[in-house]
Amino acid sequence: MFKKILIANRGEIAVRVIRTCREMGIATVAVHSEVDARAQHVLAADEAVLLGGDEPAESYLNQEKIIEAAISTGAQAIHPGYGFLAENGAFSRLCAEKGIKFIGPPGEVLEAAGDKIGARKMADAAGVPVIPGNMEAGGDVSQLIQKAEEVGYPVMVKAAAGGGGKGMRLVNRREDLVEALERAQSEAQSAFGDGSLYIEKCIQDPRHVEVQILADEHDDVLHLYERECSIQRRHQKIIEEAPSPAVDAFLRKRLTEAAAAVARAVGYRGAGTVEFLLEPGGSFYFMEVNARLQVEHPVTELILGLDLVEQQLHIAAGEKIALKQEDIKRRGHAIECRVYAEDPQASFMPARAGSRYCRLPPGQASALTPGWSAVTRCRSTTIPSWASWWPGAPTGNARPGAWPGRCPIWSSWG
16 A cells, blocks of 8 residues: 555545545645645645646646656655546556556546547447447538437537536527537637537436446456436536435446446546436436546445545555445435535626535535635635435435525625
């Protein structure tokens, strides 16, 4: 096992990783920008290295400076957290070239999983259903129009190189397709530096269900059951729960087997998530692989009693997963809610904010986002999130719908 690791991230996920490392007796190194010099992840770590600047490109996205920090402090491995460099294949390869372990999949796996069209091809080859649409990405408008006619309206226009709702458009009529393609292509080029698009059939009234997986270098692949992520705003997840209320034992078996098949097809290593769209009738389609720890991983931890960061570290150290599939038992029900900052004075557009007060929701076990405090400076419109566990499905005042009035968060715009 590693003696010291560097966490190439900030905020909640950095504090989360540091907590597990402390429990395992592993020394930690934080990196930070100038503005984050007194941030909680910096204070929590055993050592801290200033990367400089205020913008992410100068600090948390600066691969060379992060590698230099790891070498200078004697860190044997780098945990990327989520976001920033977590799914960057070039950074994973750079770590390997410098003799530092990247706690995540190898570079080639990250690139294969991040290539949405390539991932669709691999899932299809593995016998996993994929949403009808392109198996090749491109910018040729005539070909995209032809594919839309083949699959039938409504269709989704999607960016091949990214996610988070950028470069995505719902098109209900052929008359609207050309304008949607132009707008999506421009947005994708601006956000990802790649304007390639593809067409998918729009699945009506779907649920968004994802399966947590673990895979090691000894060809072991385990599933850790599913999470429901259907309640979203602006294509961003807001409510995540496990298990999914829409998945019965028969469907769960099919979903988890499909997720394991995708993981094997892509040669996955570490903790990751295979995402699906679920139709009302029970049919499901592969959507994508998230080759990292997810923000919503605590709901899986709560129902299984596992520490996913600990599992990541053991796998990265070359160890065989100690668990067997039959050892993994679900217990109870967990829900995570994310809080988004929107400005009511500006038509509820996303806005950065800070929190002055927060009370946790009811539950047998509740946890606020690690690393969050009233002095946290927000770099996005997401303020904290919290996860709660119950021995059974929540009812009455324990339901998330009853939380807002009982769990206030006072915010200030910033």
